[in-house]
Amino acid sequence: MAKEEKKAPKLRFNGYTNDWERKKLGILITRVKSYPLSRSVEVKKETDVKYVHYGDIHTNIADEIDKNNNLPFINEIYKEYDELKLDDVIVADASEDYKGIADAAVIISNLPYTIIAGLHTIALRPTSLIKGYFLYHIFKTENFKRFGHEIGTGLKVFGISYNNLAKYKVYYPQEIEEQEKIIGILSNLTNSINLHERKCEELALIKKALLQKL
Incomplete structure (x- = not known):
């Protein structure tokens, strides 16, 4: 007899009885454009534009991003680029080890400046089915890290593509x-x-x- 797939976690808030859903990530999000902007675009002066570089995700400079976040400023010529919004998730697509594959950051408040996704990032915008902040926590789980380890590619620098990332099956409350x-x-x-x-x-x-x- 086939083992019945679990429909909800054992540990749960009182009052919720509906089954959880399980869908591929690609169904739950739309992709926001990322740009190959490296450290060379950063400026020391304050501007109206910041960006998320994959290195800042790995060092937690970009983590739960709000107006007080110390992200690097970049030139205002990039203000016309596709900008990130509240609840968007930014994933690092490259890492020096498998543990860092698909480390994530999330925008948790409306920002007083334009912010865009830079080098080696995959930017995700959640649909109405799921909160980006919830996805951010999913990317911290051991299940997801194992998935990243299995599909990560590379020898010295490990990477994950959007197409592979989109295959991950997310388990979430309806x-x-x-x-x-x-x-x-x-x-x-x-x-x-x-x-x-x-x-x-x-x-x-x-x-x-x-x-x-x-």
Whole structure:
């Protein structure tokens, strides 16, 4: 007898009983144009345009992007390029190791500047079926990382193409409200972790200062 495919996770918020859906990523998103813009386009002065370079995704400079994010400024001649919007997801398509394949960033608020997708990125815009912020968390899961490992190509630099990425089967709640609740609890945990990390850094500095006075 064939094993019945699970229709929802065991751990779930109360009040939700509908089966989850499973669809290929390519059905759940549309693609936004990315541009082969490298570090050479960055400028030191402030402009009205920023970009997401794949290196900034790998170093978490581009992660959960809001108006306070420290992304690089680029020349305003790029302002006419296709811009990213709230809830868009940007995926790094190249990495020096398999662990970094398809690392992702997401835009979590409306931005006071134009932002575009730069070198070695794949930009995704979710349809009405799924939240981009939910997809961002999906790209952090072990299941997705295993998928990236299996389809990644290359020897010294590993890569993933849009066509391969679009084949990944995403498991998600049908109700947007349930997606938003999952996003909320995961984001709260991230914020708590960040606060504790900053506290640890402050305590480490205090310890260092005390040791210097011994």
